[in-house]
Amino acid sequence: MIRNARRFAAAAAGALITASLLVAAPASAATCSGHGCDGLDPIETGCSADASNATTYPKYIVQGSTTLAVVELRWSAACKTNWGRISNRVSPSNTVQVHVYRSNPYGTTDWYGGTGRQYYGDQLYGHNMSVCAVGKVTTASGTVLTSDPLCA
Numbered sequence: 001m002i003r004n005a006r007r008f009a010a011a012a013a014g015a016l017i018t019a020s021l022l023v024a025a026p027a028s029a030a031t032c033s034g035h036g037c038d039g040l041d042p043i044e045t046g047c048s049a050d051a052s053n054a055t056t057y058p059k060y061i062v063q064g065s066t067t068l069a070v071v072e073l074r075w076s077a078a079c080k081t082n083w084g085r086i087s088n089r090v091s092p093s094n095t096v097q098v099h100v101y102r103s104n105p106y107g108t109t110d111w112y113g114g115t116g117r118q119y120y121g122d123q124l125y126g127h128n129m130s131v132c133a134v135g136k137v138t139t140a141s142g143t144v145l146t147s148d149p150l151c152a
Helices: 002-024
Strands: 058-063 066-078 079-088 097-105 106-108 113-115 119-120 131-138 144-146
Touching: 002 119, 058 131, 058 144, 066 131, 079 097, 079 131, 097 119, 113 119
Parallel strands: none
Antiparallel strands: 058 066, 066 079, 079 119, 097 106, 097 113, 097 131, 131 144
């Protein structure tokens, strides 16, 4: 009886150690890299796990003295990709959109966005290439304003 209790205790301890290792394991690796990430969602692929801004400063979309939106170019060192992110700063009635492109080899993503607070687009491979993000705001009155390209 004591022998069986020790076996059970040892098995339970082993299961706890194994479970704690599984819980403490790092996030799964990215599911794509390089050109294989072109047009894919950076969160779904795991590329956003190590994301940082690719430039020191963002671009602003301004109307008069009001900043309507902020555009950022994001970078994943693990996947070697970029994508755009836009933050709506003023009105939930404004539609904000963002996309990225590179000129050589040519590539572009669709525009992504809506009337919420923040959106990001799909990624493009950008290692040793110039990749640019552009943001766009369409106000409730129909005025369309775009950012200057934000390139890295």
